[in-house]
Amino acid sequence: MSSLSRRDLLKAAPAAALPLLAGRLRGDDPPADPAFPGLTVRMYEPQNLEFPLSALKSWLTPNEQFYVRSHFAEPAVDPKTWRLTVEGEVEKKVELTLEDLRGMPAVTRPTTLECAGNNRAFVVPAVAGVPWGPGAVSNAEWTGVPLAAVLEMAKIKPGAVEVILVGADVGTVTGSPGAIHFDRSLPLEKARKPEVLLAYKMNGEDLSAAHGAPVRAVVGGWYGVASVKWLTRLVVTAKPHAGFWQTTDYSIYRRRNGLPEVAPITTMQPKAAIARPALHEAVPAGKPYKVFGAAWAGEAKVARVEVSTDGGKTWDAATLTGEDRPFCWRTWEYAWKVPAEKGRAKLLARATDADGATQPEKRDPDRRNYMINHLVPVEVIVR
Amino acid sequence: MSSLSRRDLLKAAPAAALPLLAGRLRGDDPPADPAFPGLTVRMYEPQNLEFPLSALKSWLTPNEQFYVRSHFAEPAVDPKTWRLTVEGEVEKKVELTLEDLRGMPAVTRPTTLECAGNNRAFVVPAVAGVPWGPGAVSNAEWTGVPLAAVLEMAKIKPGAVEVILVGADVGTVTGSPGAIHFDRSLPLEKARKPEVLLAYKMNGEDLSAAHGAPVRAVVGGWYGVASVKWLTRLVVTAKPHAGFWQTTDYSIYRRRNGLPEVAPITTMQPKAAIARPALHEAVPAGKPYKVFGAAWAGEAKVARVEVSTDGGKTWDAATLTGEDRPFCWRTWEYAWKVPAEKGRAKLLARATDADGATQPEKRDPDRRNYMINHLVPVEVIVR
Numbered sequence: 001m002s003s004l005s006r007r008d009l010l011k012a013a014p015a016a017a018l019p020l021l022a023g024r025l026r027g028d029d030p031p032a033d034p035a036f037p038g039l040t041v042r043m044y045e046p047q048n049l050e051f052p053l054s055a056l057k058s059w060l061t062p063n064e065q066f067y068v069r070s071h072f073a074e075p076a077v078d079p080k081t082w083r084l085t086v087e088g089e090v091e092k093k094v095e096l097t098l099e100d101l102r103g104m105p106a107v108t109r110p111t112t113l114e115c116a117g118n119n120r121a122f123v124v125p126a127v128a129g130v131p132w133g134p135g136a137v138s139n140a141e142w143t144g145v146p147l148a149a150v151l152e153m154a155k156i157k158p159g160a161v162e163v164i165l166v167g168a169d170v171g172t173v174t175g176s177p178g179a180i181h182f183d184r185s186l187p188l189e190k191a192r193k194p195e196v197l198l199a200y201k202m203n204g205e206d207l208s209a210a211h212g213a214p215v216r217a218v219v220g221g222w223y224g225v226a227s228v229k230w231l232t233r234l235v236v237t238a239k240p241h242a243g244f245w246q247t248t249d250y251s252i253y254r255r256r257n258g259l260p261e262v263a264p265i266t267t268m269q270p271k272a273a274i275a276r277p278a279l280h281e282a283v284p285a286g287k288p289y290k291v292f293g294a295a296w297a298g299e300a301k302v303a304r305v306e307v308s309t310d311g312g313k314t315w316d317a318a319t320l321t322g323e324d325r326p327f328c329w330r331t332w333e334y335a336w337k338v339p340a341e342k343g344r345a346k347l348l349a350r351a352t353d354a355d356g357a358t359q360p361e362k363r364d365p366d367r368r369n370y371m372i373n374h375l376v377p378v379e380v381i382v383r
Numbered sequence: 384m385s386s387l388s389r390r391d392l393l394k395a396a397p398a399a400a401l402p403l404l405a406g407r408l409r410g411d412d413p414p415a416d417p418a419f420p421g422l423t424v425r426m427y428e429p430q431n432l433e434f435p436l437s438a439l440k441s442w443l444t445p446n447e448q449f450y451v452r453s454h455f456a457e458p459a460v461d462p463k464t465w466r467l468t469v470e471g472e473v474e475k476k477v478e479l480t481l482e483d484l485r486g487m488p489a490v491t492r493p494t495t496l497e498c499a500g501n502n503r504a505f506v507v508p509a510v511a512g513v514p515w516g517p518g519a520v521s522n523a524e525w526t527g528v529p530l531a532a533v534l535e536m537a538k539i540k541p542g543a544v545e546v547i548l549v550g551a552d553v554g555t556v557t558g559s560p561g562a563i564h565f566d567r568s569l570p571l572e573k574a575r576k577p578e579v580l581l582a583y584k585m586n587g588e589d590l591s592a593a594h595g596a597p598v599r600a601v602v603g604g605w606y607g608v609a610s611v612k613w614l615t616r617l618v619v620t621a622k623p624h625a626g627f628w629q630t631t632d633y634s635i636y637r638r639r640n641g642l643p644e645v646a647p648i649t650t651m652q653p654k655a656a657i658a659r660p661a662l663h664e665a666v667p668a669g670k671p672y673k674v675f676g677a678a679w680a681g682e683a684k685v686a687r688v689e690v691s692t693d694g695g696k697t698w699d700a701a702t703l704t705g706e707d708r709p710f711c712w713r714t715w716e717y718a719w720k721v722p723a724e725k726g727r728a729k730l731l732a733r734a735t736d737a738d739g740a741t742q743p744e745k746r747d748p749d750r751r752n753y754m755i756n757h758l759v760p761v762e763v764i765v766r
Contacts, residue, residue, distance in 0.1 A: 033416055034659075034660070034661075034664050034665060034666070035665055036663070036664060036665035036764065037437060037661055037664060038437060038660070038661030038662050038663045038664040038763075039661075039662055039663040040423055040516065041504045041505065041516045041662055042504060042514060043504055043509050043514060044504055044505040044506070044507060044759065045507040045508075049662075049663065054420060054421060064663060064665060064764050065663075121424045121425060121426055121427055122424065122427040123427070124427060124428040125428075126426050130514075131425060131426060131513075131514065133423065133424045134424075276417075277417070277421070278417075278420055278421030278422075279421050279422055279424055279432075280419070280421045280422040280432065280447060280448075281417050281419060281420060281421040282417060282418055282419035282447060283417070376427065380421075381419065381447050
């Protein structure tokens with residue numbers, strides 16, 4: 001096709017015909033759309049990879065698609081020499097091999113993890129940190145031992161308040177006191193709950209290196225930061241831990257006496273994420289379209305999801321679908337009649353939990369660059 | 384399905400069966416895969432949206448999928464009152480309306496634009512700036528007036544060396560001297576070349592606000608930063624411009640007398656981008672797979688693309704396909720026999736241009752956080 005004829009065609013052609021004029025790739029067709037379309041890179045190393053939410057097709061996220069959030073290079077942990085110690089405010093120091101742990105009574109539970117920085121690319125003005133889109137969230141079935149059972153073996157001393165989970169991963173980040181391990185504490189009250197596991201399997205497979213092999217924490221209802229990967233030490237303390245990863249980093253401000261105080265990030269906030277249509281997806285004018293996505297609410301259950309197609313003036317109930325399990329996302333759908341007029345349209349979704357908590361319309365700066373669940377419209381192209 | 388039966392199934396099931404066990408979304412099937420799957424958000428506002436390279440299906444990128452790189456909020460420009468001035472080292476100050484410009488002889492040319500920060504998410508260790516994946520690159524057919532024709536009207540004075548292109552967009556960024564417009568200069572030698580347009584149409588449609596309406600520059604062969612959007616002023620100068628966007632920002636170091644000197648970013652470097660398989664895509668073991676992508680080389684032509692499946696030890700020629708036009712990407716493909724063994728595989732692609740320039744194996748720190756074309760493997764899952 002010569003330049004001239006192309007130009008003439010372009011002038012005469014309605015915009016919708018353009019992809020045809022431009023031609024499919026030559027040779028032959030590209031391979032069929034894959035079952036697993038891959039992950040979106042947010043940072044190549046340390047590995048920070050996002051689940052492409054528009055590819056949501058199952059309630060459990062396949063292991064290869066589960067989002068990856070790493071702070072440092074994956075540590076080389078040999079499962080043969082790996083040990084988990086329980087130390088600090090305990091009557092009896094405990095050291096477990098992987099065999100020991102796997103020999104204990106196992107539990108399998110599905111749990112949704114969401115990064116505390118999920119949706120950060122939508123914050124205006126932009127804030128520091130990995131700029132995740134909507135897909136730093138995934139749901140898997142985890143197999144392991146309740147953290148409570150391991151703490152029980154060590155016999156916690158009276159007066160102890162927290163347990164610090166220490167990972168084998170280590171490195172330096174802006175503002176860190178030199179090279180530090182990743183660590184995070186849990187109040188003992190939470191640590192003893194059945195939704196807190198020391199997991200060695202994910203969807204029936206041994207944990208991969210990217211997901212914290214051989215053993216990671218899985219803390220149901222809390223942001224992913226609590227689910228420390230590559231676990232090696234459990235340190236029971238008599239005072240709340242004020243480590244880097246819950247003060248300088250992964251913290252928010254809470255007001256007390258009108259004064260902001262730094263507090264660690266804990267429970268996931270209610271959120272309804274629209275999987276499809278995707279941002280800037282083209283949807284056919286005047287046709288019905290099934291909007292769908294997932295919603296979660298931390299330790300609470302999702303009570304309802306609503307959708308607005310008029311910028312938040314009115315809201316319609318979406319239908320909750322599929323599995324309904326604690327500490328897990330719930331899928332939902334909504335039958336949308338796409339406007340007949342071509343142009344742009346905006347969709348909003350919001351979740352409300354069983355306690356009546358819902359999503360804010362505006363961003364609260366006390367949340368710093370975390371816990372991002374204010375309403376953000378998904379703009380689509382009607383054509 | 385009860386928790387127990389799911390657990391039993393998970394224990395018994397091979398990993399590949401898991402998505403089936405987890406079940407498709409209930410209700411009914413999700414909508415079919417869309418013709419335009421949307422864009423990847425890198426920053427919501429100012430809008431920075433990435434073309435999903437794995438969705439590459441045509442040589443020309445549809446307007447809705449063309450990557451968007453904006454430094455400030457889209458300025459409100461009224462095409463009725465819009466003026467383009469030519470000032471500075473000219474014999475005759477020129478002021479053009481949109482009607483004037485559209486009345487001049489028009490040219491339509493395809494041109495590939497790539498952001499100077501494309502692939503930035505792959506830089507190790509991470510650097511400042513919007514962390515683009517591989518898709519801050521697109522190809523469109525632009526219609527407009529050669530910049531040379533407008534400069535000609537103003538009669539440039541002898542001794543002038545550059546023309547500064549000034550956009551209507553304005554704002555403050557880290558390190559900027561207060562609120563500044565986006566501006567960028569071109570040496571007059573480049574500015575007068577036929578590949579430099581003042582464009583008002585993109586793939587046959589009037590420019591959208593996101594792409595610089597009513598008029599933007601399109602500078603063939605140079606990184607996208609030169610293609611200033613929302614153009615309002617052309618300032619001809621007797622000295623090279625040392626503006627913020629070509630010194631503090633969008634600059635690299637060049638060595639002279641062994642000393643690093645700041646220099647503006649200019650021509651796009653050779654690069655072969657793998658569109659499919661996507662990063663972490665699952666590919667079927669032991670089967671043939673058509674690897675494909677696009678390659679470009681700035682002002683030069685792509686001479687060849689090679690693919691390595693052994694980490695760069697050996698390279699095979701890929702086949703260049705489709706349209707072969709100056710200042711445009713070239714599509715390519717490579718027949719890969721996927722290994723029979725399940726696990727991970729890594730693919731590398733590299734482009735060499737007609738002058739023999741090719742892609743470096745390692746990142747050159749003199750390039751700061753720009754011009755990113757070192758070799759990065761695409762890891763995929765063989766299953």
